[in-house]
Amino acid sequence: MKLIFHGAAREVGRSCIEIQTQGDRYLLDAGIKFKEGGFEYPEKVINVPDIDGLIISHAHLDHSGALPLFEHYNIICPVFCTRLTYELTKILLKDSYKIERIRNLHPAYGKVDLKKVDKSMRLVKYDTEYNHRKMKFMLRNAGHVPGSSMILLEAEGKKILYTGDIKLKTTEVVKGAFTDYSDIDVLIIESTYGNRDLPDRQETRKRFLDKVEETVKKGGSALIPVFSLGRAQDVLVMLHEKKFNVPIYMDGMCKKITNKLIGSNDPYVNNKEILEEMYDKRVERIGSERHRKRAMQRQGIFVVTSGMLQGGPVLAYLKYMWHESKNAILLTGYQCKRTNGRHLLEEGFIYIDGWRTEVKCFVDKFDFSGHADKNDLMEIIRRVNPKKIIFQHGDEEAVDEMKKWAEQQGKWIVYAPAIGDEIEI
Ligand SMILES: [Zn+2]
Numbered sequence: 001m002k003l004i005f006h007g008a009a010r011e012v013g014r015s016c017i018e019i020q021t022q023g024d025r026y027l028l029d030a031g032i033k034f035k036e037g038g039f040e041y042p043e044k045v046i047n048v049p050d051i052d053g054l055i056i057s058h059a060h061l062d063h064s065g066a067l068p069l070f071e072h073y074n075i076i077c078p079v080f081c082t083r084l085t086y087e088l089t090k091i092l093l094k095d096s097y098k099i100e101r102i103r104n105l106h107p108a109y110g111k112v113d114l115k116k117v118d119k120s121m122r123l124v125k126y127d128t129e130y131n132h133r134k135m136k137f138m139l140r141n142a143g144h145v146p147g148s149s150m151i152l153l154e155a156e157g158k159k160i161l162y163t164g165d166i167k168l169k170t171t172e173v174v175k176g177a178f179t180d181y182s183d184i185d186v187l188i189i190e191s192t193y194g195n196r197d198l199p200d201r202q203e204t205r206k207r208f209l210d211k212v213e214e215t216v217k218k219g220g221s222a223l224i225p226v227f228s229l230g231r232a233q234d235v236l237v238m239l240h241e242k243k244f245n246v247p248i249y250m251d252g253m254c255k256k257i258t259n260k261l262i263g264s265n266d267p268y269v270n271n272k273e274i275l276e277e278m279y280d281k282r283v284e285r286i287g288s289e290r291h292r293k294r295a296m297q298r299q300g301i302f303v304v305t306s307g308m309l310q311g312g313p314v315l316a317y318l319k320y321m322w323h324e325s326k327n328a329i330l331l332t333g334y335q336c337k338r339t340n341g342r343h344l345l346e347e348g349f350i351y352i353d354g355w356r357t358e359v360k361c362f363v364d365k366f367d368f369s370g371h372a373d374k375n376d377l378m379e380i381i382r383r384v385n386p387k388k389i390i391f392q393h394g395d396e397e398a399v400d401e402m403k404k405w406a407e408q409q410g411k412w413i414v415y416a417p418a419i420g421d422e423i424e425i
Contacts, residue, residue, distance in 0.1 A: 057164025191394030
C-alpha cells in the first residue's frame with residue numbers, strides 16, 4: 001500500500017492524501033490553499049476519473065474546496081462525509097464560488113460542478129463501520145469544528161488513522177476528539193500547532209469577556225471578527241455568560257451556519273440550547289444593507305465575518321468604527337501573514353477601500369483555536385500509539401519540531417513528507 005501527498009505536506013492548506021492499494025485509489029480530503037490573488041489546488045492528482053472513493057474530514061475549504069475542481073475533471077466516485085459536513089460544505093463552496101466570481105479570481109470550475117458535488121456526496125454516520133469496495137472505514141469525532149471527523153480506514157490488513165484537523169479538549173461548540181483506538185499501523189496527524197502551546201482557554205475567555213464589558217461600559221462598541229464556522233458560535237456561547245446593556249448583532253455568513261448547527265442533530269455539537277437561545281432571543285441578526293447602516297450607528301457588540309478582516313461585512317463596520325478610541329476590535333483567532341488582521345495586529349493599520357488607514361481603536365487578539373496545541377498533539381500520539389507516524393498540515397518549523405520529538409521517543413517510525421512524496425507502508 002502506498003500513500004501520496006498531494007497537499008498540506010510541510011504547509012497548511014489544500015489537504016489531499018491518496019491511498020493506493022492493489023487496484024484501488026482513495027483520497028482523503030480535497031482542499032484548496034489561499035494565496036494572494038487566488039488559490040492553489042492539490043498537486044499531481046492524475047487520472048481523476050479513476051479514483052474509487054473520497055472521504056472529507058470536515059467542511060473548511062482547505063479540506064473541501066477542491067471538490068468542484070475534481071468534479072470538473074470528471075471524478076465519478078462517491079464522496080463520503082458526516083451530515084453536518086455535507087450541509088456546511090455546500091454553504092461554504094457556494095459562498096467561495098460567489099466571492100471568486102466577484103473578485104475575478106477565475107475559479108477553475110463552474111456552477112455546474114458545484115451541483116455535481118452535491119450529487120456525489122454520501123452521508124455517513126459517526127462511529128459506524130462502512131464498507132466500500134475493498135476497504136472499511138469509520139468516522140470518529142475530531143473535536144475541531146461541528147461535523148468534523150477523523151477517518152479510520154482499513155485495507156489490505158492495515159489500519160490507517162487520519163486526524164484531519166483535531167482538537168483534544170472540549171470547546172464551546174464541539175465535544176473533544178475521540179482517541180480510544182487500538183492497533184493503528186499508520187497515524188497521519190495534523191501539526192498546525194506543532195511548535196506552539198495555546199494559552200489556557202478559560203483564562204483567555206475571561207480576559208475576552210472582560211474586554212467586551214469594559215468597552216461597552218466606556219460607551220464604545222466591540223467589533224468581534226469571527227470565522228463563520230466554529231468561532232462565531234464559540235463567541236455566542238461565551239457572550240451568553242454575561243448580561244450586557246447594549247444589543248448583540250450578528251452579520252455575515254456566520255448567521256446561516258449558526259442556523260444550520262441549531263437545526264442539526266449532530267451528536268458532538270456542544271451547548272446547542274445556549275446557541276439556540278442566543279441566536280433566537282438575544283442576538284439581532286442583520287438582514288439588509290439598511291439594517292446594517294442603522295445598527296452601526298448604535299452602540300453594540302458586533303459579531304461579524306470574516307475573521308481575518310479580508311472580506312465580508314466586517315469591512316463596512318471597520319470603516320465606521322476605526323477612528324474612535326473608545327471602540328475595540330477583538331480578534332478571535334489566528335491571523336495569516338499579509339491579511340488585514342495581521343497588519344492591524346502587528347502594525348496598527350488596515351486597508352480600507354485601498355487606503356492604508358491607521359486604526360485608532362483598541363485592538364487585541366484572543367487565541368481561541370480549534371486545533372490541538374503541541375502538548376495535546378503529543379498526548380494524542382501517546383494515546384493512539386501507532387507503529388508509524390506521518391506529520392502533515394503544518395508549517396516547516398511546526399512539522400520539524402513534532403518529527404524531532406517523535407524520533408527522540410524512539411518508539412515509532414516517523415515521516416514528514418513534502419508535496420508529491422510517496423510513502424510505502
Ligand atoms: Zn479546519
